[in-house]
Amino acid sequence: MPPEVPPEMPSADALRALRVNRARLWDSIMAMAEIGATAAGGSCRLALTDEDRAGRELFTQWCRESGCDIRVDQLGNIFARYPGRDTGRLPVGMGSHLDTQPHGGKFDGIFGVLAGLEVVRTLHENGIQTAAPLEIIDWTNEEGSRFAPAMLASGVYAGLFEADFALTRADADGRTVGGELQRIGYAGSEPCGAHPLGAFLEAHIEQGPILERHGEVVGVVTGAQGLRWYDITLCGRDSHTGSTPMPGRKDALVAAARLIQDAEHIAGDFAPHAVGTVGELQVRPNSRNTIPGEVRMSLDFRHPDQAALAEMDGQLAQRVDAVRRARGVEITVEEIWHNPPVHFDAKCVAGVQQAADQLGYPNRRMVSGAGHDACQVARKVPTAMIFVPCAGGISHNEAESAEPEHLEAGANTLLHAALNLAGEAGAGGRR
Amino acid sequence: MPPEVPPEMPSADALRALRVNRARLWDSIMAMAEIGATAAGGSCRLALTDEDRAGRELFTQWCRESGCDIRVDQLGNIFARYPGRDTGRLPVGMGSHLDTQPHGGKFDGIFGVLAGLEVVRTLHENGIQTAAPLEIIDWTNEEGSRFAPAMLASGVYAGLFEADFALTRADADGRTVGGELQRIGYAGSEPCGAHPLGAFLEAHIEQGPILERHGEVVGVVTGAQGLRWYDITLCGRDSHTGSTPMPGRKDALVAAARLIQDAEHIAGDFAPHAVGTVGELQVRPNSRNTIPGEVRMSLDFRHPDQAALAEMDGQLAQRVDAVRRARGVEITVEEIWHNPPVHFDAKCVAGVQQAADQLGYPNRRMVSGAGHDACQVARKVPTAMIFVPCAGGISHNEAESAEPEHLEAGANTLLHAALNLAGEAGAGGRR
Numbered sequence A, B: 001m002p003p004e005v006p007p008e009m010p011s012a013d014a015l016r017a018l019r020v021n022r023a024r025l026w027d028s029i030m031a032m033a034e035i036g037a038t039a040a041g042g043s044c045r046l047a048l049t050d051e052d053r054a055g056r057e058l059f060t061q062w063c064r065e066s067g068c069d070i071r072v073d074q075l076g077n078i079f080a081r082y083p084g085r086d087t088g089r090l091p092v093g094m095g096s097h098l099d100t101q102p103h104g105g106k107f108d109g110i111f112g113v114l115a116g117l118e119v120v121r122t123l124h125e126n127g128i129q130t131a132a133p134l135e136i137i138d139w140t141n142e143e144g145s146r147f148a149p150a151m152l153a154s155g156v157y158a159g160l161f162e163a164d165f166a167l168t169r170a171d172a173d174g175r176t177v178g179g180e181l182q183r184i185g186y187a188g189s190e191p192c193g194a195h196p197l198g199a200f201l202e203a204h205i206e207q208g209p210i211l212e213r214h215g216e217v218v219g220v221v222t223g224a225q226g227l228r229w230y231d232i233t234l235c236g237r238d239s240h241t242g243s244t245p246m247p248g249r250k251d252a253l254v255a256a257a258r259l260i261q262d263a264e265h266i267a268g269d270f271a272p273h274a275v276g277t278v279g280e281l282q283v284r285p286n287s288r289n290t291i292p293g294e295v296r297m298s299l300d301f302r303h304p305d306q307a308a309l310a311e312m313d314g315q316l317a318q319r320v321d322a323v324r325r326a327r328g329v330e331i332t333v334e335e336i337w338h339n340p341p342v343h344f345d346a347k348c349v350a351g352v353q354q355a356a357d358q359l360g361y362p363n364r365r366m367v368s369g370a371g372h373d374a375c376q377v378a379r380k381v382p383t384a385m386i387f388v389p390c391a392g393g394i395s396h397n398e399a400e401s402a403e404p405e406h407l408e409a410g411a412n413t414l415l416h417a418a419l420n421l422a423g424e425a426g427a428g429g430r431r
Helices: A012-016 A022-033 A050-065 A110-125 A152-157 A163-167 A177-184 A210-214 A252-269 A306-327 A346-359 A373-377 A404-421 B012-016 B022-033 B050-065 B110-125 B152-157 B163-167 B177-184 B210-214 B252-269 B306-327 B346-358 B373-377 B404-421
Strands: A069-072 A078-082 A092-096 A134-138 A199-205 A218-224 A226-235 A275-277 A281-284 A294-303 A330-339 A363-368 A383-388 B069-072 B078-082 B092-096 B134-138 B199-205 B218-224 B226-235 B275-277 B281-284 B294-303 B330-339 B363-368 B383-388
Touching: A022 A050, A022 A110, A022 A404, A050 A069, A050 A078, A050 A110, A050 A134, A050 A177, A078 A110, A092 A110, A092 A373, A092 A404, A110 A134, A110 A199, A110 A404, A152 A163, A152 A373, A163 A177, A199 A346, A199 A373, A199 A404, A210 A218, A210 A363, A218 A346, A218 A373, A218 A404, A226 A252, A226 A306, A252 A275, A252 A281, A252 A294, A252 A306, A252 B252, A281 B281, A294 A306, A306 A330, A346 A363, A346 A383, A346 A404, A363 A383, A373 A383, A383 A404, B022 B050, B022 B110, B022 B404, B050 B069, B050 B078, B050 B110, B050 B134, B050 B177, B078 B110, B092 B110, B092 B373, B092 B404, B110 B134, B110 B199, B110 B404, B152 B163, B152 B373, B163 B177, B199 B346, B199 B373, B199 B404, B210 B218, B210 B363, B218 B346, B218 B373, B218 B404, B226 B252, B226 B306, B252 B275, B252 B281, B252 B294, B252 B306, B294 B306, B306 B330, B346 B363, B346 B383, B346 B404, B363 B383, B373 B383, B383 B404
Parallel strands: A092 A134, A092 A199, A199 A383, A218 A363, B092 B134, B092 B199, B199 B383, B218 B363
Antiparallel strands: A069 A078, A078 A134, A218 A383, A226 A294, A226 A330, A275 A294, A281 A294, B069 B078, B078 B134, B218 B383, B226 B294, B226 B330, B275 B294, B281 B294
């Protein structure tokens, strides 16, 4: 389906003046949120459920209405192509995911997909066709709530997981990704990963408080933090809280308390970019009048720089040794995941930066603390991300909230970065 | 049933030379341990089960064979009376409990009952009758494993609980104390608490490491620690571990870690007698990549001095305020139990001290860290306790272990303290 007006090379001024439609973007997000709407104002649209199917149907209908062809790969990833003028160029992808957490919000993922749609709608209504094709992408099962792990289908696309691994992931009721794709009619024929992309841009709410705190409206995301995840077990000695004097105790929880604080101190030593968190902790026997004999806990270290992450790991080992010696408690530390930092493509990041600057949006370069489909895709395709503020940094929560003008700013930035990457250098790229 | 030889006033020298039979005491403890024996070398003889009945039957048979009459009160407390010469004197009780933890040891409670039996056996075989009667006592449901709370029937005896409250306590299957007493044939007619005692002595393994650490064999127990139990709730804010910078976090677990260490510091400020322990702790949402928004934990403070316990409570309030201010975390502290210290009767304690000294046993005055039937009974009857070492201070564990010579020392101390309190001042009381 061709653009409404015949494609032609638009003037640089016309491109530079192009803006998305804030109300249309907002209304689309609100319409999508109705599918699986929760009483508390969020959405529950778990991957490959009937709600996810309904969301996909609405999305693909909108795409078709704006001149796109729909392609679906074997993992159900949707590529809605808005044709380019130059058949030899690889498409520029824009997207994220339409699935949500069980008590999810209206914006996490959805904004990135519908911002891509809004870019295409804006071009389509203005009769503009870029040199490279554009593709609006919905990646399957980003959240991982129904099928673990998260970022599943973008991970297969990037070659991090095998397709068979992904297709056989099962939910709590034993239903598989493959079976559910068949059931909802989104098991495509194209092998996942075969679909070519020249670049990929993902707009997303920040899910953190930094932009809001600084009064900025666009985050130019240069990459994603590296991450090291540990399981730590502390073994002391159970004994009676009343009859065991303080000297000579081997209290695993007091030792764990020291390490919990150490994790915070280590992050402080690598401020401002490091974070360190104990999120999960179990005490045994967990009885009011028994000194804890065992504690198991997680530790999550993140930093955008691989060398800093290695130094944090070294400091952890030293502090564990110190606690072990001071407390007479056995401590084992197992690293269960080491995900190196992701550095987004310099040209893609520059495209986003130029767009935000030219549009006059207060912005900052930042590193994503959370994982996103873009972090997977970046292993294969030149990629960048655009963040917009969300209220209080709250996400994965029905209370997730974002301002229409911030979403508009993110979509305008996406529009001009995509124009730039799709070969329309006059758009936002060079003044 | 009279003693084997006619009762008469024995000579002071004969009394002073009297000793229990180590092998008989040990063999009786081992025989009792066979009832409900566990594969790992302990015993499972939960209150008012068939195993408890079998233990009671063996115990009362042994008592009858040594000249005792058996009385049972409405809570199933057993008073096995060895008659005295002076019908006007109140009996001196010696005892503890025969019930065990689910994975209990052979000694906790059992030693105190069978040490009392061994005292009576020693007197009986030597044809000695004391001025006051002696009574060997088995208190019902000390452990509290099957029916909460612990020290139930001694608590009713002391007037701390109503009999109806105790009789209606139910186990996990809904069976009540009253029903189970009927079932096993130990629902006596005497109102609990009506049975008169002139004094009460409880021998017990220490359940702590102090005697063993100092190479002493008898603990002269002067009382029991007071105890204040708290439930503490810390409310911070859930957020993403990756995208939430360290400044501005409201991590309930880091705040809890500070308080866990504070509890240890407060106990240190009131060394050597204070103890402070967080035994139970739950984290919410307890997810590896979510900053903990809520922590609930217990706190157990103990000290033998009521004023010190009050100061510890005051320090806790100050430290909670400091953490609240420093962390922006809401903290509520609820005191759920405040049990004042128990001070045993000076004359009873002196009787134990004199006996241990005259017998030449290395001993120390100490305060019980754990609760015992004696701590309840002491609210009503002049009471003292005798501790003996147990290996590593380990108790409530199938690995619980005690040396025959230490048990012998405890029983000899009980013998001579009981003789003293029962009117035989020449025994161990005055050189």
